[in-house]
Amino acid sequence: MTNPIDFTSDCSNCAALCCLSLAFDKDDSFAHDKAAGVPCHNLSGFGCAIHKDLISKGYSGCVAYQCLGAGQRATALFDTTWRDDPKMTAPMMDAFRQMRAVQSVLQLLHAASALKLPTLQEQERRHWLNQLTPEQWTPRALETFEEEGVEAEIKTWLRGLAEFVPTS
Numbered sequence: 001m002t003n004p005i006d007f008t009s010d011c012s013n014c015a016a017l018c019c020l021s022l023a024f025d026k027d028d029s030f031a032h033d034k035a036a037g038v039p040c041h042n043l044s045g046f047g048c049a050i051h052k053d054l055i056s057k058g059y060s061g062c063v064a065y066q067c068l069g070a071g072q073r074a075t076a077l078f079d080t081t082w083r084d085d086p087k088m089t090a091p092m093m094d095a096f097r098q099m100r101a102v103q104s105v106l107q108l109l110h111a112a113s114a115l116k117l118p119t120l121q122e123q124e125r126r127h128w129l130n131q132l133t134p135e136q137w138t139p140r141a142l143e144t145f146e147e148e149g150v151e152a153e154i155k156t157w158l159r160g161l162a163e164f165v166p167t168s
């Protein structure tokens, strides 16, 4: 089955949601302490002012991080951004966290297509894929996804596929 979902980050269409949302402790991969919801001090607009020098300046963690395409998808759900309206900070952070979880389990479900699944499990896999690819996500639908523990439910289901993973 071809993969219809693009998990590539598109920073040019994202309101820098990772650089806003994520918390970091100063260590070998991030050169300063940053709290969740506080824009990184290296941000310029929605771009990283040190993008070309991230590794040499001690930010290899930023290079390694993958939002799996959640950033641009979450940004597209809103008519404005946290830069224009600080009240949008919490909703955009929530949507980013929830969309990242959706993209993560979608990626796992697509990876499971490589397994030789019995008919029942393949039908269940397709059911989950359909659940996670609505015509249009909304902030409310993402909240429901999180509130109802769908991510955990799918991960539990995926663990049940272990018997179909080739051992050699």
Ligand code: SF4
Binding pocket: 018, 019, 040, 041, 042, 043, 044, 047, 048, 049, 050, 051, 059, 062
């Ligand atoms: S260093 Fe650059 S890429 Fe990393 S969080 Fe800050 S602004 Fe974003």
